[in-house]
Amino acid sequence: MTTTAAPGWTTAPPPIPGVAPSPAAQPPSATQPLPATQPSPTTQPSPTAVYEAALRSVDGRLWVRHPDGRRDRLPVHCWRGGLAPGDVSLLRRCAGPTLDIGCGPGRLAAALAAGGVPSLGIDVAPFAVRLARRAGATALCRDVFDPLPGQGRWSTLVLADGNIGIGGDPTRLLTRAAALLGPAGRVLVELEPDPAPPGPLLVRLEGADGRVSRPFPWSFVGPANIHDHATAAGLELAELWGGHGRRFAALALARRRRQVLSGRSCWWASRLCVCWGLVGRSGAPGSLPPAAGRWAQRSR
Numbered sequence: 378m379t380t381t382a383a384p385g386w387t388t389a390p391p392p393i394p395g396v397a398p399s400p401a402a403q404p405p406s407a408t409q410p411l412p413a414t415q416p417s418p419t420t421q422p423s424p425t426a427v428y429e430a431a432l433r434s435v436d437g438r439l440w441v442r443h444p445d446g447r448r449d450r451l452p453v454h455c456w457r458g459g460l461a462p463g464d465v466s467l468l469r470r471c472a473g474p475t476l477d478i479g480c481g482p483g484r485l486a487a488a489l490a491a492g493g494v495p496s497l498g499i500d501v502a503p504f505a506v507r508l509a510r511r512a513g514a515t516a517l518c519r520d521v522f523d524p525l526p527g528q529g530r531w532s533t534l535v536l537a538d539g540n541i542g543i544g545g546d547p548t549r550l551l552t553r554a555a556a557l558l559g560p561a562g563r564v565l566v567e568l569e570p571d572p573a574p575p576g577p578l579l580v581r582l583e584g585a586d587g588r589v590s591r592p593f594p595w596s597f598v599g600p601a602n603i604h605d606h607a608t609a610a611g612l613e614l615a616e617l618w619g620g621h622g623r624r625f626a627a628l629a630l631a632r633r634r635r636q637v638l639s640g641r642s643c644w645w646a647s648r649l650c651v652c653w654g655l656v657g658r659s660g661a662p663g664s665l666p667p668a669a670g671r672w673a674q675r676s677r
């Protein structure tokens with residue numbers, strides 16, 4: 378969750394003309410910590426509900442409230458808009474089938490699709506998925522930790538806009554990413570230029586209507602700690618780059634893991650060669666043992 382802390386947005390939002398907001402309907406200010414007694418988590422809206430309300434609103438105002446009481450405005454207007462400065466550097470590195478994890482309204486997945494790159498966006502927010510599809514992306518409402526199509530075969534995974542923070546445990550998320558990647562694949566991660574201290578934080582989302590989500594775990598990862606998370610997940614740092622005030626890293630499977638996976642591909646390739654050899658000698662898949670014949674017919 379890359380945040381913009383534009384000074385003009387750190388105060389409480391202006392009142393809506395003609396509507397006298399009750400004190401409870403105003404989000405707390407940027408510096409004022411949340412009151413110690415919050416409604417019980419069961420009565421608080423989910424982060425997805427507060428996020429989707431911002432996506433539906435005209436001005437898309439949404440804040441993330443940190444445990445120390447600070448809050449930062451989230452750039453929902455960018456997520457809903459066209460490409461943002463720095464996006465092209467990410468898109469240029471999307472080679473082959475690309476999975477955009479936490480695609481939101483889909484500006485990246487839609488741009489990839491428009492550029493002819495096979496791509497899929499996934500997101501837990503159904504309304505975001507609808508917007509992504511409307512923008513031209515192929516998108517599914519899925520949690521990144523759910524079973525996903527193409528597991529172990531993706532060429533590129535995208536964790537943009539700070540989505541390395543999803544779930545509050547970057548090593549777990551990168552381990553999941555490594556399982557989704559094909560042997561030569563890469564994970565493109567957007568980093569926080571100025572991250573909070575490492576470790577999971579319980580943050581909340583706050584909407585312009587005064588609703589505050591229940592707390593949820595998130596992590597802010599910068600260039601200084603991506604290497605450790607990558608290594609722990611069986612990945613290695615392949616590239617670091619930046620521009621337009623944004624920082625990114627490309628991660629590849631660690632060499633040993635690549636070799637194991639390539640070895641498995643070689644084993645399968647040799648099995649396939651044997652099968653094709655049989656097909657070649659016998660002249661028709663029908664004369665193969667039943668299973669091999671079925672496989673050969675399927676793969677024509």
Ligand SMILES: C[S@@+](CC[C@H](N)C(=O)[O-])C[C@H]1O[C@@H](n2cnc3c(N)ncnc32)[C@H](O)[C@@H]1O
Pocket residue numbers: 378379425428456457478479480481482483484485499500501502505519520521522537538539540543544
């Ligand atoms: C910081 S926003 C990213 C915005 C998005 N990259 C874009 O281009 O608009 C985080 C996104 O991750 C999604 N998300 C959060 N947890 C997720 C999970 N476990 N699996 C998939 N998506 C998730 C949220 O619904 C939200 O759309």
